[in-house]
Amino acid sequence: MKIIRWWGVITFFVLLLILTLVWYLLAPVIIADSIEDLGSEALGAKVEVDSVDLSLFPVAVSLNHLTAADPEQPMKNLLDTEQIKFSLDAGALLWKKLVIDELILTGVKTATDRATSGALEGGRKTGQAIQNAIEMALPDMEQLDINSVVDNADLITLKRVDEFKQSQAKIKQEWEKALDKKAFAERTDAIKSEYERLSKRAKDNKLNLIKDRKDWKKLKKSIDAERKQIASLSDKIKQDKKTLAEQLKSVKNGPGDDLTAVMDKFGLGSGVEGLVDKYLGPKYTPWVMRAVEFAKQFKSDGSSGEEEVEQAAVQVGKKVYFKDEHTFPELLIKKINLSGSDQGWELDGKGFDLGYLPWLTGKPAKLNIQFGGKGDAKVDLSSDWPSADKMSTELKSVVSSWPIESMQFMETKEGSWVVNSGVLSANVVGELTLEKIDLEASFSIQSPKLSVPDGISDWQKSLATSVNQQAKLDFKLTANGSITEPKIRLDSSIEKLFQKAIGEKVKQKAQKLTGKVKAAIGEKIGDISSLDNFTKDFDGWDSQIADKDALLKNLLGKIKF
Amino acid sequence: MLAILAKILKVLNSEQSPGQLAMAVSLATIVGITPLLSLHNLLILLVVLWFRVNLTIFLVFWPLMTILGLAIAPLAEQLGLQILQAPALVPMWESFYNTLIGRWSNFNYSGVIGALLIAIVLSVVLYPTSKYLINQYRDKWLEKFEQYHIVKVLKASKLWQLYQS
Numbered sequence: 001m002k003i004i005r006w007w008g009v010i011t012f013f014v015l016l017l018i019l020t021l022v023w024y025l026l027a028p029v030i031i032a033d034s035i036e037d038l039g040s041e042a043l044g045a046k047v048e049v050d051s052v053d054l055s056l057f058p059v060a061v062s063l064n065h066l067t068a069a070d071p072e073q074p075m076k077n078l079l080d081t082e083q084i085k086f087s088l089d090a091g092a093l094l095w096k097k098l099v100i101d102e103l104i105l106t107g108v109k110t111a112t113d114r115a116t117s118g119a120l121e122g123g124r125k126t127g128q129a130i131q132n133a134i135e136m137a138l139p140d141m142e143q144l145d146i147n148s149v150v151d152n153a154d155l156i157t158l159k160r161v162d163e164f165k166q167s168q169a170k171i172k173q174e175w176e177k178a179l180d181k182k183a184f185a186e187r188t189d190a191i192k193s194e195y196e197r198l199s200k201r202a203k204d205n206k207l208n209l210i211k212d213r214k215d216w217k218k219l220k221k222s223i224d225a226e227r228k229q230i231a232s233l234s235d236k237i238k239q240d241k242k243t244l245a246e247q248l249k250s251v252k253n254g255p256g257d258d259l260t261a262v263m264d265k266f267g268l269g270s271g272v273e274g275l276v277d278k279y280l281g282p283k284y285t286p287w288v289m290r291a292v293e294f295a296k297q298f299k300s301d302g303s304s305g306e307e308e309v310e311q312a313a314v315q316v317g318k319k320v321y322f323k324d325e326h327t328f329p330e331l332l333i334k335k336i337n338l339s340g341s342d343q344g345w346e347l348d349g350k351g352f353d354l355g356y357l358p359w360l361t362g363k364p365a366k367l368n369i370q371f372g373g374k375g376d377a378k379v380d381l382s383s384d385w386p387s388a389d390k391m392s393t394e395l396k397s398v399v400s401s402w403p404i405e406s407m408q409f410m411e412t413k414e415g416s417w418v419v420n421s422g423v424l425s426a427n428v429v430g431e432l433t434l435e436k437i438d439l440e441a442s443f444s445i446q447s448p449k450l451s452v453p454d455g456i457s458d459w460q461k462s463l464a465t466s467v468n469q470q471a472k473l474d475f476k477l478t479a480n481g482s483i484t485e486p487k488i489r490l491d492s493s494i495e496k497l498f499q500k501a502i503g504e505k506v507k508q509k510a511q512k513l514t515g516k517v518k519a520a521i522g523e524k525i526g527d528i529s530s531l532d533n534f535t536k537d538f539d540g541w542d543s544q545i546a547d548k549d550a551l552l553k554n555l556l557g558k559i560k561f
Numbered sequence: 562m563l564a565i566l567a568k569i570l571k572v573l574n575s576e577q578s579p580g581q582l583a584m585a586v587s588l589a590t591i592v593g594i595t596p597l598l599s600l601h602n603l604l605i606l607l608v609v610l611w612f613r614v615n616l617t618i619f620l621v622f623w624p625l626m627t628i629l630g631l632a633i634a635p636l637a638e639q640l641g642l643q644i645l646q647a648p649a650l651v652p653m654w655e656s657f658y659n660t661l662i663g664r665w666s667n668f669n670y671s672g673v674i675g676a677l678l679i680a681i682v683l684s685v686v687l688y689p690t691s692k693y694l695i696n697q698y699r700d701k702w703l704e705k706f707e708q709y710h711i712v713k714v715l716k717a718s719k720l721w722q723l724y725q726s
Contacts, residue, residue: 002613003612003613004613005612005613008609008612009607009611012606012607012610012611015606094661095661095664096664096665315596315631315672316667316670316673317634317638317642317675318638318641318670319670320646321669323655323658324658324659325659326659
């Protein structure tokens with residue numbers, strides 16, 4: 001019988017050819033879908049590609065008319081490109097890596113209008129978009145039912161008191177077990193009676209000292225072991241005391257935190273002075289938070305790149321990275337060329353060595369973009385990854401004398417507050433590492449003319465009028481501290497305008513309200529001063545341990561061996 | 562279901578060698594249990610088509626083994642991860658990963674290598690087992706089997722006639 005089936009071989013190669021052809025025909029659709037899905041998920045707004053052209057010899061891809069919607073203004077595009085064109089290094093593709101020698105973006109525009117909304121239906125699959133619109137209203141302080149708000153509030157102090165009591169009970173239980181009267185006393189008595197027995201024998205006959213030398217040694221050993229245990233208990237006492245003291249401190253800070261939280265509900269969380277943060281913060285700080293989140297993401301995932309494990313699709317399982325002798329990243333764009341223009345501005349940009357995983361590029365990634373036209377603007381970004389756990393990204397951006405025609409100042413429930421004219425200058429300098437952020441951004445708008453939405457209140461109108469009368473508005477945004485707890489602060493010359501607009505009477509009323517809320521919180525929490533007595537138990541345990549240690553020390557001193 | 566049974570019975574009753582049928586079961590096990598889009602499955606498909614491996618049995622067992630593969634996927638992933646991270650094997654995987662075949666084999670995915678290992682062990686066991694069972698069926702059980710009512714009904718059906726033609 002023949003074992004070879006020649007028609008089978010032919011069928012195999014025909015099938016292979018058909019599969020390749022199907023892939024070639026479907027690849028543009030697959031590429032476009034992948035870019036749209038991944039891009040939309042990353043951005044939080046629709047990313048769309050009109051068409052994709054693919055050529056095999058050489059391997060090159062053209063993305064025609066790629067648009068990325070602005071997640072904060074869904075009817076505008078954040079980026080609108082006529083064409084993105086790049087060729088892939090076939091040699092690197094053989095190693096399943098995408099190496100792009102030059103990526104050319106032409107016809108780049110920003111803030112173009114969209115025919116349909118760019119908002120993602122149902123939001124991002126992961127995470128939530130940042131809410132920018134804020135309710136810019138002061139409460140009617142005369143009508144507030146403080147007691148009912150405080151009664152319904154989930155006070156953190158009460159939770160902290162519960163946690164403190166639970167910890168206290170747990171520690172007490174542990175100590176009662178460790179200092180179990182029976183076991184603790186029994187061990188001490190056993191040592192004591194053994195000492196007395198041996199001493200008596202030695203007293204009766206000195207030679208017994210030699211005979212019992214093994215027992216004496218054993219006794220000494222058990223005293224040493226017991227004292228060692230006492231030393232560790234002594235350390236534990238200190239540690240437990242410290243833990244409870246810290247928890248108590250947090251309990252005592254609770255009423256203050258609760259006051260802020262309740263006042264937040266009235267829109268006065270940080271008092272009248274915090275209004276700039278409240279009203280301008282949502283407009284100017286989200287991009288800082290995004291940068292922080294970006295760094296955090298790398299911090300948790302970063303590793304040496306060798307034998308790193310990454311979750312892939314179901315059934316295929318986890319991807320394990322081994323040391324790669326082809327030390328270029330899975331995606332490397334050696335050079336990017338950006339060009340574009342719109343009414344009143346033109347853009348020219350270059351980028352170098354952008355890669356994923358970034359520490360495999362061996363060079364810092366750089367992006368330099370220059371805007372010209374009505375004014376001058378420059379953005380220089382450099383990101384250096386000497387290793388997976390070390391990164392330093394520097395940003396320098398300068399905008400000089402850029403005439404403003406329409407710039408969103410802030411977004412309230414009533415609509416957008418837009419600066420219709422003025423001259424913008426800005427200077428942003430910052431450094432971001434995997435550990436800390438240090439950023440300073442200052443903006444100034446000369447001769448601002450603000451248009452406001454309908455339906456705003458009197459004090460808001462007064463604020464808008466004051467803004468329009470200013471020769472210059474200044475903002476300064478600083479972000480520093482660790483990545484886990486960044487401190488973001490916004491200072492502005494508008495602060496005084498806010499206070500002026502709100503008026504002295506409102507400020508006084510706000511202070512009075514704070515006093516009333518504080519009293520209501522205090523009433524709900526009750527007296528927590530009794531918690532200070534937690535040290536009493538520790539004193540008892542401490543003296544019990546100290547007594548035993550003194551006794552053992554005394555016995556040890558009497559042993560001649 | 563009846564169509565599948567008729568297909569299997571027809572092949573079992575045919576004059577095809579038990580080795581050809583057992584090899585089909587064995588290779589279907591590998592293709593079914595491991596993720597389909599893997600380089601080794603292309604090789605197996607070539608073997609199946611090139612050599613006289615029984616295609617009917619292969620096509621019947623493939624989906625059955627795919628269901629088994631999905632069921633044991635978590636176990637395969639766990640096993641794969643252990644194999645890939647075993648300190649003694651890391652140098653071998655590392656040098657294999659740095660070859661072209663290694664890069665395209667996807668063996669650095671825990672699910673692929675784990676499932677492949679389980680599939681190879683199963684197929685090695687299934688080849689002699691199924692060969693033995695086919696021989697036993699043809700020698701001892703065939704006559705008894707044909708007396709069963711369901712087999713008689715099946716043989717009288719149009720479906721059977723269709724497969725016989």
